[in-house]
Amino acid sequence: MKFEWKGVMPAITTKFTEKDTLDMPMFLKNIEAQIEAGVSGIVLGGSLGEASTLTREEKKVLIRETLGAANGKIPVVMTIAEQTTATAIEVARESQEAGADGLMVLPPMRYKSTDLETVTYFKDIASQTDLPIMIYNNPVDYKIEVTVKMFQELMEMENIGAVKESTRDIINIGRLRNQFGNDLKILTGVDPLALESLLAGVDGWVAGLVCAFPRETVAIYKLAKAGRAQEALEIYRWFLPLLELDISPQLVQNIKLAEVATGIGTEYVRKPRLPLQGNERQRVLKVIEDSLKTRPELPDYKNLTTMA
Template sequence: MGIQWKGIMPAVTTKFTDADELDLNMFEVNIRAQLEAGVHGIVLGGTLGEASTLLDEEKRSLTRTAVDLVKDKVPVFINIAEQTTRAAIEAAHKAEEDGAQGLMMLPPMRYTSSDRETVEFFKSVATNTDLPIMIYNNPVDYKVKISMQMFDQLLKYDNVEAVKESTRDTTNITRIKNNFGDRLKIMTGVDTIALESLLIGADGWVAGLVCAFPAETVAIYELQKAGRIKEALEIYRWFMPLLELDIVPRLVQNIKLAEVATGIGSENVRAPRLPLIGEERKQVLRVIEQCLKNRPILPDYKNL
């Protein structure tokens, strides 16, 4: 399947049982809710997916399960977040074997690579797989920024197709468009500036709170695409207190609490993460409860 870099692609959470094993039953509940809402892709094993805690076989199980569930309705991506180039290439090969349709790729983990090393890392994977690649550009959390000059080198490889733009600098969207036109598709990756990013040229949104609120997230995308900006903005303003739960260190715990509140997830996280307690937990629950009280009635966004 050729990737259509557009729309809403949930960076889904990984569901765990009380015994700290993959909860594929609850995973299925959430994936089906995403598909019913009309998402355009599924991204596995990212930050929200607790990638750093997953065993290799667990990542493969999630990929195979998701591919089986979506049945080619939308593409399935698996995130590559590895410490070595060799491991990243092996992960890409396993993703191909497991049926993933594309890759999201972070720069090398733990080691802060130079510009030259970062380009070589991505290049080595790109030349060792046929899968389309979305480069995850998140210098805020991962300390490596992919510059326009670096993208210029990487776009020599046909399967480098998109960027998950998470610099939190919306002007970077215009820079990418000015430099590369439609050659590099842009998926905004920061929930709190998503609508702005879409309106100035991003092609889609790799979203976080969509994990708990899929319909509202897709509605914002479809409404703005149809030019119904005022309606999109009203939903977005309602959504903002929830979206802010995605830009703090305990975003995984926050979003899993929201999934519990909407009935499509569980609170279990994998250590060293621990469930929220005390005032922090109460504050997150207050935000969720207040937004649920005022949850908007959505227009028929699927038939715009």
């Protein structure tokens, strides 16, 4: 399998049982739905995957089981989101030993590092693994921006080759592309800016609502990359109320409710998260229910010829 940072890569949710253990049957049901829809990779253990609540042993289980389901067809990427460099390196090594194909690395957690500290952190991790690395650039949620200047230093590392671009600044896609050309692969990480980002030339989409709607997500990507922007736009406009559920502090609960509605997930979250309550729960359920009533028919997107 040739590893490429491109296509739709679900930031998959972690499924739990009512007893707060991993729900592997439902997790694998979702993975199978993603693969059938035509995703290009699976990203495990991100913020949507409730990474901060997972034990290291649970992460190994998720990698092993996902690799088994993927069966070499698509890469499996593990997220590194740790408080210390030493722990991040240990998790990176464990992920490689468990069979992960790549890593998505977040900046230091719970500490607003300086530019130098951030670059050093990323380079220290990259120097201790052979796996390809995608940097997660999300200053909105993590208060640390990885700038073009910082990427110039990071690109000195042979295995740092991609960015999950979540600044919510479409102009930044052009900045990165103008500076690095195709040497740095760019994947959008903001669901309700996905089509705009694809038309601006990103290579892929690390998606959230794909967890509940894999076929629609891949169809938008394929249509956009095949030059059929109007058809992609029609699906995207239908999808937008759902996609906006991804840019919320309760994105995990929102997306898990959507997974329940489409039959490929459960609502259980791990504390301190709690299921949605009251008016907010009803609002999110209405968005999901209204969208399901008008769910579009999709073209034969799997057989489209896409541009690079």
